Amino acid sequence: MSQYGERIARFRDWMEAEDLGAMLISSEANLRWLTNYSGEGLLVIDAEGLLICTDSRYAAQAVEETQEVEVTADGAHLQQAMDRLNECGAARVGFERAHLSYASYEKLLGTVEDSKLVPCADEIRHMRMVKDSDEIDRIRRAAGIADDAFRHWREALTPGVVEREAALELHRLMVLAGADRPSFDIIVASGPNGAKPHARPGSREICAGEPVVVDWGAAVDGYCSDCTRTIILGEPHRRSRELWQTVREAQITALEGLSAGMECREVDALARDLLRDRGWESEFGHGLGHGVGLQVHEAPAVSQKSEDELAPGMIITIEPGVYIDGWGGVRLEELVLVTEEGASALTNAPYDL
Amino acid sequence: MSQYGERIARFRDWMEAEDLGAMLISSEANLRWLTNYSGEGLLVIDAEGLLICTDSRYAAQAVEETQEVEVTADGAHLQQAMDRLNECGAARVGFERAHLSYASYEKLLGTVEDSKLVPCADEIRHMRMVKDSDEIDRIRRAAGIADDAFRHWREALTPGVVEREAALELHRLMVLAGADRPSFDIIVASGPNGAKPHARPGSREICAGEPVVVDWGAAVDGYCSDCTRTIILGEPHRRSRELWQTVREAQITALEGLSAGMECREVDALARDLLRDRGWESEFGHGLGHGVGLQVHEAPAVSQKSEDELAPGMIITIEPGVYIDGWGGVRLEELVLVTEEGASALTNAPYDL
Numbered sequence: 253m254s255q256y257g258e259r260i261a262r263f264r265d266w267m268e269a270e271d272l273g274a275m276l277i278s279s280e281a282n283l284r285w286l287t288n289y290s291g292e293g294l295l296v297i298d299a300e301g302l303l304i305c306t307d308s309r310y311a312a313q314a315v316e317e318t319q320e321v322e323v324t325a326d327g328a329h330l331q332q333a334m335d336r337l338n339e340c341g342a343a344r345v346g347f348e349r350a351h352l353s354y355a356s357y358e359k360l361l362g363t364v365e366d367s368k369l370v371p372c373a374d375e376i377r378h379m380r381m382v383k384d385s386d387e388i389d390r391i392r393r394a395a396g397i398a399d400d401a402f403r404h405w406r407e408a409l410t411p412g413v414v415e416r417e418a419a420l421e422l423h424r425l426m427v428l429a430g431a432d433r434p435s436f437d438i439i440v441a442s443g444p445n446g447a448k449p450h451a452r453p454g455s456r457e458i459c460a461g462e463p464v465v466v467d468w469g470a471a472v473d474g475y476c477s478d479c480t481r482t483i484i485l486g487e488p489h490r491r492s493r494e495l496w497q498t499v500r501e502a503q504i505t506a507l508e509g510l511s512a513g514m515e516c517r518e519v520d521a522l523a524r525d526l527l528r529d530r531g532w533e534s535e536f537g538h539g540l541g542h543g544v545g546l547q548v549h550e551a552p553a554v555s556q557k558s559e560d561e562l563a564p565g566m567i568i569t570i571e572p573g574v575y576i577d578g579w580g581g582v583r584l585e586e587l588v589l590v591t592e593e594g595a596s597a598l599t600n601a602p603y604d605l
Numbered sequence: 606m607s608q609y610g611e612r613i614a615r616f617r618d619w620m621e622a623e624d625l626g627a628m629l630i631s632s633e634a635n636l637r638w639l640t641n642y643s644g645e646g647l648l649v650i651d652a653e654g655l656l657i658c659t660d661s662r663y664a665a666q667a668v669e670e671t672q673e674v675e676v677t678a679d680g681a682h683l684q685q686a687m688d689r690l691n692e693c694g695a696a697r698v699g700f701e702r703a704h705l706s707y708a709s710y711e712k713l714l715g716t717v718e719d720s721k722l723v724p725c726a727d728e729i730r731h732m733r734m735v736k737d738s739d740e741i742d743r744i745r746r747a748a749g750i751a752d753d754a755f756r757h758w759r760e761a762l763t764p765g766v767v768e769r770e771a772a773l774e775l776h777r778l779m780v781l782a783g784a785d786r787p788s789f790d791i792i793v794a795s796g797p798n799g800a801k802p803h804a805r806p807g808s809r810e811i812c813a814g815e816p817v818v819v820d821w822g823a824a825v826d827g828y829c830s831d832c833t834r835t836i837i838l839g840e841p842h843r844r845s846r847e848l849w850q851t852v853r854e855a856q857i858t859a860l861e862g863l864s865a866g867m868e869c870r871e872v873d874a875l876a877r878d879l880l881r882d883r884g885w886e887s888e889f890g891h892g893l894g895h896g897v898g899l900q901v902h903e904a905p906a907v908s909q910k911s912e913d914e915l916a917p918g919m920i921i922t923i924e925p926g927v928y929i930d931g932w933g934g935v936r937l938e939e940l941v942l943v944t945e946e947g948a949s950a951l952t953n954a955p956y957d958l
């Protein structure tokens with residue numbers, strides 16, 4: 253059985269336990285995880301089989317990318333799905349509550365009987381947390397490409413380069429190294445711009461001595477990598493060096509302290525407690541990390557409020573940061589595979605300042 | 606009053622007509638159109654004023670980008686919005702039915718009384734259809750950058766280049782020419798790959814004589830351009846030339862026939878009827894065009910089922926195409942401003958084969 257066949261079998265087990273005769277999948281990433289289809293559309297799973305509802309733009313692609321899946325491309329996606337849901341006669345029809353708009357829900361209500369509709373939690377998000385060996389390979393490959401590109405990029409970077417052009421060059425090097433695309437808009441945030449964790453590269457010239465937050469990743473075969481380094485061109489100013497070392501220490505504490513079986517919020521606390529002790533608690537405003545896979549941000553959340561628990565095979569980021577308005581920021585992010593023993597790094601971009 | 610102030614005043618008029626004391630805006634593009642804020646979050650509009658609910662990653666940006674808007678970044682976006690909706694005491698609270706997930710709706714239901722909640726049509730989508738002069742300028746600027754980049758790119762393109770690298774180079778040229786980024790993933794689909802309207806650039810080498818569909822656009826200051834040419838390196842094969850001319854004729858027929866006041870579906874029919882007469886109806890599987898603005902695909906739809914009507918100030922694409930499985934495709938796309946007199950082109954990339 254293919255990996256997709258296995259995933260569908262597992263999902264069908266869950267449907268059976270939930271007494272669902274049919275299920276509507278509207279999350280793009282979940283659709284891809286179950287079938288390998290990477291275009292737009294909806295998926296219906298019922299006793300008969302699997303049906304992808306799309307349109308002429310994606311019909312050929314849907315047939316090419318999948319196995320043992322029917323494809324229909326004749327009308328609005330949701331209408332096609334509703335037709336099938338009606339035909340199949342299931343007594344209980346599940347839908348993804350987090351991935352269906354209220355408007356689509358209203359349309360469903362107009363077709364499928366109210367009493368049959370079951371809003372479901374995102375079970376596939378849960379299944380996707382632990383990666384199989386093929387997924388780990390793809391993410392490792394994406395991370396390797398991102399590392400190689402970064403090394404070449406870092407060597408050639410000089411003060412005076414504009415953020416936007418620096419980001420573009422890193423993008424170019426990743427694609428030339430084999431990435432399908434960057435896994436998100438690359439961040440190159442120099443000096444004060446680094447105070448925004450999600451800064452967009454602009455027209456500022458990078459100066460010597462100041463911290464530059466570089467957050468980048470590659471997408472390969474649908475899977476993402478995600479990595480951050482804070483670098484300094486020339487001699488670091490004293491404050492930059494001290495902050496960098498503090499953030500690095502927080503990161504290492506979390507990386508060395510984590511292991512399968514731990515609550516994600518305990519992992520977050522490992523880094524957060526250290527930053528609190530050093531007086532930087534309120535400058536670390538985001539969670540410590542997140543899962544990475546088909547999406548660059550996916551489960552588990554590694555944050556103060558997370559209810560997830562680490563398990564072997566999860567791939568997560570560990571990315572403490574300190575952000576100071578008007579001055580700048582320092583963030584360091586590692587992508588790791590969670591193992592029984594601890595964390596195994598998937599990236600190896602250099603950590604020199 | 607700023608353009609944003611005017612837009613909010615118009616939207617408040619609509620809220621008053623609908624008897625809505627408060628409104629929750631969850632569409633990213635609508636939030637940006639109303640306030641200029643370009644990050645993640647939710648917007649609450651009530652009698653008191655405007656409140657953007659975001660988190661620490663975007664708090665500084667939200668303050669910088671907006672005027673006369675309060676910003677809160679203390680907790681989950683939706684929770685912050687619900688707190689405000691409860692405090693404000695509005696008797697009727699609207700939400701965007703197309704832009705709120707069923708899960709968020711359930712959370713709203715748990716906080717705001719059921720009887721107060723009003724699912725709303727996307728009125729802002731409607732308002733956004735007709736562009737003001739600032740928006741037209743931005744889109745014109747984006748289109749000009751995309752044109753310039755294309756011209757340089759086209760001159761340098763030779764057979765044997767891999768699709769993915771060709772797309773990357775066009776991307777690079779657009780950013781160097783001043784684009785913030787491409788407005789969507791650039792399509793370079795050579796030979797048989799052109800049969801998929803939304804093909805992704807791959808590892809195929811572009812050959813002489815075959816059609817290559819190139820679909821690209823720039824994003825500048827939040828606004829998009831969108832353009833397609835089908836080019837041929839070297840001497841076109843006879844079938845390519847004939848098909849290209851047929852598609853061009855369909856496009857010109859629509860461009861010359863359209864004017865403010867027409868139903869969008871009539872415009873679609875102008876091109877579709879010509880392709881039908883030539884025997885290519887079933888090879889033209891998508892709509893003739895769409896609005897372009899903050900989003901690369903927005904209202905109005907220019908398709909067979911559209912219920913929109915053209916008005917002066919709309920910016921739309923006219924993009925007939927013919928797609929033949931196993932052989933390839935031809936698509937030609939123009940971006941135009943709808944005027945009282947007809948259509949005024951915003952792109953001027955060359956149309957030579």
